[in-house]
Amino acid sequence: MEHRHVGRTGLRVSRIGLGTLTWARDIGEREAADLLKAFWEAGGTLVDTADVYADGAAEHLLGRLLGDLVPRRDVVIATKAGSVPDPDRRVDCSRGHLLAALDASLERLGTDYVDLWQIHSYDPVTPLEETLQAVDTAVRSGRARYAGVAGFCGWQLAKAAAWQLAAPGTRAPLAATQLEYSLLQRGVEREVLPAALDLGVGLLPSSPLGRGVLTGKYRGGAPPDSRGASERLAPFVAPYLDESAARIVDAVATAADGLAVTPLQVALAWVRDRPGVAAPVVGARTARQLGEALSVEGLTLPDEICRALDDVSAPVHRYPDHDWSTL
Numbered sequence: 001m002e003h004r005h006v007g008r009t010g011l012r013v014s015r016i017g018l019g020t021l022t023w024a025r026d027i028g029e030r031e032a033a034d035l036l037k038a039f040w041e042a043g044g045t046l047v048d049t050a051d052v053y054a055d056g057a058a059e060h061l062l063g064r065l066l067g068d069l070v071p072r073r074d075v076v077i078a079t080k081a082g083s084v085p086d087p088d089r090r091v092d093c094s095r096g097h098l099l100a101a102l103d104a105s106l107e108r109l110g111t112d113y114v115d116l117w118q119i120h121s122y123d124p125v126t127p128l129e130e131t132l133q134a135v136d137t138a139v140r141s142g143r144a145r146y147a148g149v150a151g152f153c154g155w156q157l158a159k160a161a162a163w164q165l166a167a168p169g170t171r172a173p174l175a176a177t178q179l180e181y182s183l184l185q186r187g188v189e190r191e192v193l194p195a196a197l198d199l200g201v202g203l204l205p206s207s208p209l210g211r212g213v214l215t216g217k218y219r220g221g222a223p224p225d226s227r228g229a230s231e232r233l234a235p236f237v238a239p240y241l242d243e244s245a246a247r248i249v250d251a252v253a254t255a256a257d258g259l260a261v262t263p264l265q266v267a268l269a270w271v272r273d274r275p276g277v278a279a280p281v282v283g284a285r286t287a288r289q290l291g292e293a294l295s296v297e298g299l300t301l302p303d304e305i306c307r308a309l310d311d312v313s314a315p316v317h318r319y320p321d322h323d324w325s326t327l
Contacts, residue, residue, distance in 0.1 A: 001043030001297055006278040008200030009175040011146045013076050015272055017046035019283035024057035033065055034287050040070045042294045048281045050080035050120060051105050063110035078116035079105050080150055093123035098134040102143055117144035118178060121151040132163055139172040148176030154191025161199040176202045182271055183248050184210035184240045186315040197276045205271050208280035213240040214267035216253050251312040255305050265296045270309055
């Protein structure tokens with residue numbers, strides 16, 4: 001698998017990442033082992049997790065699989081901290097909480113460092129400088145090789161990245177930002193992606209298949225074994241089952257038919273090759289799903305297909321996203 005640099009840093013990752021959101025909850029150890037080994041054998045390196053996935057059990061499961069199954073040196077571990085299971089305060093990016101969370105992640109993962117440590121969300125009640133001091137401490141101590149953020153909007157990302165760049169050599173530049181990005185969700189193109197490109201921050205798209213909808217499996221209703229048929233996850237899928245999304249899914253299916261590939265491959269190749277993208281993170285539940293995602297490695301969409309998909313899924317950009325003189 002081809003590898004890419006993450007933003008303007010020396011961190012290199014496979015251009016498809018493996019997500020672990022459902023590990024230790026919907027995916028057991030045997031299934032996770034099969035996924036990780038297949039991913040590694042295909043040349044994949046980036047494995048994305050977080051301290052809150054399955055209340056830490058996803059990290060623990062990944063840690064158990066490293067070493068004996070897949071060499072630690074071959075895996076780029078990206079984890080996150082800052083989200084907390086507290087209904088009154090869902091985010092805690094205080095320096096104390098973040099550094100304690102990092103130490104707990106390292107213990108669960110069975111390693112003394114993570115390759116990419118990401119602040120999981122913006123904390124409106126903690127000064128951003130304090131949050132970023134934790135980032136610098138983590139990098140200086142060697143517990144994190146690189147740092148990033150997740151869930152930051154445009155101005156939040158720009159503020160954080162610019163702050164880190166303001167003191168070269170003393171603060172750790174942000175390598176990555178992680179947000180949802182797909183043909184069904186192109187909101188990052190308004191402000192986040194322009195900021196990331198300007199500041200040298202690489203984008204790691206989550207839900208690159210539109211929460212599974214872009215595979216086309218919901219065109220005839222929700223399959224019994226799908227997230228859309230799950231009482232817990234149906235609300236997660238529902239926003240992408242409207243008429244607008246259906247038109248985009250139809251266009252993806254038409255492109256797939258013309259190229260003799262699957263809708264999944266078309267949708268994933270589109271987001272993988274967007275400007276600023278380092279690696280979309282795929283949350284495959286089965287070896288078959290992962291195999292189909294990995295098969296996109298040899299696919300590059302023709303320019304005319306990309307233009308057609310861009311047109312049918314184009315987000316609305318008006319003032320102030322675009323220059324006022326064009327209105």
